[in-house]
Amino acid sequence: MKERLVLDVSHLPLHGSGTASPTWWGTLAFMLIEGTGFALGIVVYLYLMSIAGAWPINAPAPDLLPGTLLTALLAVSVIPNVLVAGWAKRRELKKVRIGLIVMALFGIAPLLLRIFEFPAMHVMWDTNAYGSITWVLLGLHTTHILTDLIDTLVLMCLMFTRHADNPRRYGDVEDNAMYWNFVVITWVPLYLCLYWMPRL
Template identity: 75%
Template sequence: MKEKVVLDLSHLPLHATGTASLTFWGTSAFMLIEGSGFALAIAVYLYLMANAPSWPLNAPPPDLLPGTILTVLLLASLVPNLLVTRWAGQRDLRKVRIGLVIMSIFGIVPLVPRIFEFPALNIRWDDNAYGSILWVMLGLHTTHILTDLADTLVLTCLMFSRHGDNLRRYGDVEDNALYWNFVVATWLPLYGCIYWIPRL
């Protein structure tokens, strides 16, 4: 039996970026799953609040300063993150390297106010349900900052190596920047729940 080639795909590139990349769709699915986790945590928070005689339970509202500092830092990080995405799309290796170093710093610096956020909640995780859900929400988001920080540090090292200047790495940088946008976006409703709902 004679075989017939239906379509020759040998000319296609081995890697792609954006929506043509499997990594993009994997990152998007990951964000969907993790976003559902954040939504569930917020739903638990609101459920507990709706069934509590007073809110917050047996504690003053959390101190605003550490959480607000962290929020400002995260929002400020969106500017270099957007630039890194643009530079990766332009395949500008020098600028991508600079941008990744800056984003590595923006991944480390928010962890400082985050350390002070836990005591600023004014309640321990095991005091009651209110304390537990606050600590879970902060813990979840801290895990996401650490996850993206680790990815950014690895990518920074790769971009400074001989493996940096190729299409696949630029696609990885774009996907990492997309995930950081997710980390910032998920913090905003958490910030509102933790710091402002108890003050309403």
């Protein structure tokens, strides 16, 4: 049987970024699954609030300061995050390295603020249904911040080694930036539920 060349793809790059990368699609699917988890948590929160005689249950409304500071910090972090994604797209190694260091610091700072958020709820996780769902929502978001921080630290270390020459790493940095935007966006409805719903 004679083989016929249909299309020569030898000139194409070995790795793609953005929608051309399977990793991008995997990250997107991951965010959809986790976003569904957040949505279910918020639905449980609203359901418990609807059947409770008073909300919060046997506790004052949470202190606004820690959560509001964290919200402001996350909002500011979007600026360097967008810059890092752009630098990775243009493969500007020095800027990507600096940007990843900055984003690692922006990953650590919310975890430090989160230490003050749990006491600001004025309820323990095992006190009642209000305490349980509040701690679950804060815990879920904390897990996502920690997950992105670990990913950022790994990428930061890789970009200071010979692996930085691999074009795939720049795609990984772009995907990590996309995930951080997801972490920031998901916090907005959680912040409204946790801090402002009890004040209605």
